Amino acid sequence: MGQHRAYNFNAGPAALPLAVLERAQAEFVDFQEQGMSIMEMSHRGAVYEQVHNEAKQLLKELLGIPSGYDVLFLQGGASTQFAMVPMNLLSEGKVGAYVHTGSWAEKAIKEAELIGATRVIASTEADRFMRVPAPEEVVVPEDAAYVHITSNETIGGTQYSAYPDSGSVPLIADMSSDILCRPVDVSKFGMIYAGAQKNLGPSGVTVVIAKEDLIASSPKTIPSMLRYSTHYKNNSLYNTPPSFSIYMVNLVLQWLKERGGLEQVERDNLAKAELLYSTIDASGDFYRGCAERGSRSLMNVTFRLADEELEKAFIKQAGEAGFVGLKGHRSVGGLRASIYNAVPYESCEALAQFMKHFQQRNG
Numbered sequence: 009m010g011q012h013r014a015y016n017f018n019a020g021p022a023a024l025p026l027a028v029l030e031r032a033q034a035e036f037v038d039f040q041e042q043g044m045s046i047m048e049m050s051h052r053g054a055v056y057e058q059v060h061n062e063a064k065q066l067l068k069e070l071l072g073i074p075s076g077y078d079v080l081f082l083q084g085g086a087s088t089q090f091a092m093v094p095m096n097l098l099s100e101g102k103v104g105a106y107v108h109t110g111s112w113a114e115k116a117i118k119e120a121e122l123i124g125a126t127r128v129i130a131s132t133e134a135d136r137f138m139r140v141p142a143p144e145e146v147v148v149p150e151d152a153a154y155v156h157i158t159s160n161e162t163i164g165g166t167q168y169s170a171y172p173d174s175g176s177v178p179l180i181a182d183m184s185s186d187i188l189c190r191p192v193d194v195s196k197f198g199m200i201y202a203g204a205q206k207n208l209g210p211s212g213v214t215v216v217i218a219k220e221d222l223i224a225s226s227p228k229t230i231p232s233m234l235r236y237s238t239h240y241k242n243n244s245l246y247n248t249p250p251s252f253s254i255y256m257v258n259l260v261l262q263w264l265k266e267r268g269g270l271e272q273v274e275r276d277n278l279a280k281a282e283l284l285y286s287t288i289d290a291s292g293d294f295y296r297g298c299a300e301r302g303s304r305s306l307m308n309v310t311f312r313l314a315d316e317e318l319e320k321a322f323i324k325q326a327g328e329a330g331f332v333g334l335k336g337h338r339s340v341g342g343l344r345a346s347i348y349n350a351v352p353y354e355s356c357e358a359l360a361q362f363m364k365h366f367q368q369r370n371g
């Protein structure tokens with residue numbers, strides 16, 4: 009059977025590196041001569057624990073996570089973090105301060121409102137979320153328990169190039185769709201969280217990187233599983249972790265390290281994004297980029313055509329040519345190419361070619 013790999017531009021779950029899939033396939037049935045797969049063994053055994061700790065260590069190494077921080081592997085997706093953040097960190101008399109940049113920020117805000125006092129301290133709604141705020145637009149109130157941002161809005165296709173300065177108030181970022189796409193100064197953040205299924209691995213695990221003083225103790229009024237302290241004190245092994253997902257994350261992290269680390273990953277991501285954005289910008293007005301130039305995402309390239317009819321034709325013909333996942337999110341329409349770390353330059357080249365040909369036929 010020939011191996012067919014699509015030009016995969018899915019938004020999430022998304023493309024994984026072929027080398028990682030092949031490695032997982034090779035060790036799938038008999039992991040390290042244990043006579044069983046990694047999924048079939050105890051999470052309390054030395055073999056699994058080594059994988060678990062290696063994934064943690066690699067993440068610390070790749071991101072240059074300073075001492076005083078820890079890494080947690082949780083379940084429930086980034087969506088559960090929308091609730092866990094205020095449950096654990098929003099104390100009486102304080103407000104959760106949120107920067108509203110689109111669909112994902114809004115979900116985080118809605119959950120926080122269920123838990124405690126929240127305030128939107130900056131919003132780009134007036135610009136239909138086609139940009140992120142400049143650092144100086146974000147003014148941190150004195151009673152803020154934390155400032156929450158969404159580093160990359162996966163649906164709108166916007167991303168910060170400079171993060172707001174939250175001073176002594178912890179800055180918390182939902183980095184689900186751009187973690188590890190470039191180097192980041194972790195010391196600027198109190199917490200970073202990300203569902204794995206875009207840039208880290210398969211679905212099923214959520215990575216939380218946090219300052220230890222934020223997660224070492226949690227209110228006793230919330231259920232054990234929802235306390236950061238429970239997972240912090242137990243090396244994310246309080247209950248059964250999503251062991252296969254963590255194993256896959258470990259393979260992705262090894263692959264990133266072998267590629268040369270995050271500086272190289274950023275160079276590659278810039279090349280891919282520039283190729284697609286320049287194709288859009290050189291098309292006259294045939295393709296129209298959605299995000300404002302200064303806020304364009306390296307990960308999710310969103311664009312539109314003159315009308316929905318033409319967009320439908322684009323998606324249909326792209327599908328016939330082997331391109332997958334180019335339809336924009338149902339809430340905004342249009343087109344979106346998600347070009348996460350694992351999407352090869354060649355896929356972007358093929359898409360740019362297709363876009364030019366489609367324009368020639370329909371322009």
Ligand SMILES: *Cc1c(COP(=O)(O)O)cnc(C)c1O
Binds near residue numbers: 084158160
């Ligand atoms: C996909 C996504 C989420 C949701 O993640 P789940 O793991 O499905 O809960 C949250 N935030 C951002 C920015 C996302 O891209």
